[in-house]
Amino acid sequence: xxxxxxxxxxxxxxxxxxxxxxxxxxxxxxxxxxxxxxxxxxxxxxxxxxxxxxxxxxxxxxxxxxxxxxxxxxxxxxxxxxxxxxxxxxxxxxxxxxxxxxxxxxxxxxxxxxxxxxxxxxxxxxxxxxxxxxxxxxxxxxxxxxxxxxxxxxxxxxxxxxxxxxxxxxxxxxxxxxxxxxxxxxxxxxxxxxxxxxxxxxxxxxxx
Numbered sequence: 001x002x003x004x005x006x007x008x009x010x011x012x013x014x015x016x017x018x019x020x021x022x023x024x025x026x027x028x029x030x031x032x033x034x035x036x037x038x039x040x041x042x043x044x045x046x047x048x049x050x051x052x053x054x055x056x057x058x059x060x061x062x063x064x065x066x067x068x069x070x071x072x073x074x075x076x077x078x079x080x081x082x083x084x085x086x087x088x089x090x091x092x093x094x095x096x097x098x099x100x101x102x103x104x105x106x107x108x109x110x111x112x113x114x115x116x117x118x119x120x121x122x123x124x125x126x127x128x129x130x131x132x133x134x135x136x137x138x139x140x141x142x143x144x145x146x147x148x149x150x151x152x153x154x155x156x157x158x159x160x161x162x163x164x165x166x167x168x169x170x171x172x173x174x175x176x177x178x179x180x181x182x183x184x185x186x187x188x189x190x191x192x193x194x195x196x197x198x199x200x201x202x203x204x205x206x207x208x
């Protein structure tokens with residue numbers, strides 16, 4: 001089970017917040033059920049921090065939320081306990097057939113994509129996404145696609161590259177950016193999309 005979070009750090013508290021994250025990371029160990037955990041900071045808006053954690057079980061997540069983050073166990077509704085700044089978290093499963101590469105500390109650029117698939121064209125969108133990822137799989141160094149456990153139309157993807165120069169060279173496909181081509185289903189000539197909602201964040205991995 002995965003939890004994917006977005007934190008919007010309060011103005012003037014970025015350095016303090018990152019230090020708090022670094023200090024707390026020693027508590028997120030395999031012993032409490034953490035299998036994988038990474039953070040990504042938006043380049044354009046550094047106060048936006050994304051994180052992904054793989055847990056042994058949903059129970060392990062709730063136990064950690066209660067003991068480490070000191071919020072109630074049913075934390076789907078407890079974001080307010082994190083303070084005045086907005087906070088977003090979803091529980092996810094992986095679209096394993098779309099995976100490509102392995103996470104590496106060499107990654108310099110990670111694009112975080114958050115979207116909502118239009119229910120009316122979902123089957124067609126999934127077909128297009130699968131085909132386009134297959135077509136360009138060798139161009140990216142790390143790809144993971146997740147869907148919301150409680151609403152499979154909502155997805156979050158992590159698209160990683162080892163070099164910023166390489167990323168800039170291969171990013172354009174005709175009139176589209178690579179990530180838009182892969183995940184929006186945009187199509188010529190009208191540029192219509194199969195996505196009901198879409199946002200993306202160009203990030204750098206944070207190393208604690």
